[in-house]
Amino acid sequence: MADVFTGSEGERITSEEAKKMRDDYEETMPEGEVLGLFYGRNLLNSILEQEGCMGIRFYLGRNDEGKLELVLVGADREGKDLDGENQILGNRSYPCPPICA
Numbered sequence: 001m002a003d004v005f006t007g008s009e010g011e012r013i014t015s016e017e018a019k020k021m022r023d024d025y026e027e028t029m030p031e032g033e034v035l036g037l038f039y040g041r042n043l044l045n046s047i048l049e050q051e052g053c054m055g056i057r058f059y060l061g062r063n064d065e066g067k068l069e070l071v072l073v074g075a076d077r078e079g080k081d082l083d084g085e086n087q088i089l090g091n092r093s094y095p096c097p098p099i100c101a
Contacts, residue, residue, distance in 0.1 A: 004079035005054040034068050035100065037093035043072070046088050052076045061091075069093060 013021075026035065047056055053074035063069045072090030074082035083089060 003077040005075060005077055007054045009055060034095040036096040037070055039090060039093055043090045047072055047074045047090055050074050050082055050088055053082055
């Protein structure tokens with residue numbers, strides 16, 4: 001299979017674009033839903049440092065309390081998830097609210 005990912009996927013956006021996207025979400029979000037999720041660099045780096053990892057796929061999910069969460073999974077050049085038994089996966093974020101700037 002041909003390479004799907006190169007490690008350069010995604011684009012930077014301006015602070016104005018980010019603010020508009022966040023404001024648009026906040027205007028339509030269900031009451032009590034999270035605004036954002038924080039993951040530390042150690043977890044992100046440990047996923048990215050896995051052999052063959054080209055980036056991180058963020059799956060939407062819900063935790064045991066029904067709150068929005070992300071499941072972080074490394075992906076290889078072919079776009080396949082690195083989610084085998086010995087792979088490093090991520091979750092257990094610090095949600096905003098209540099932990100917000």
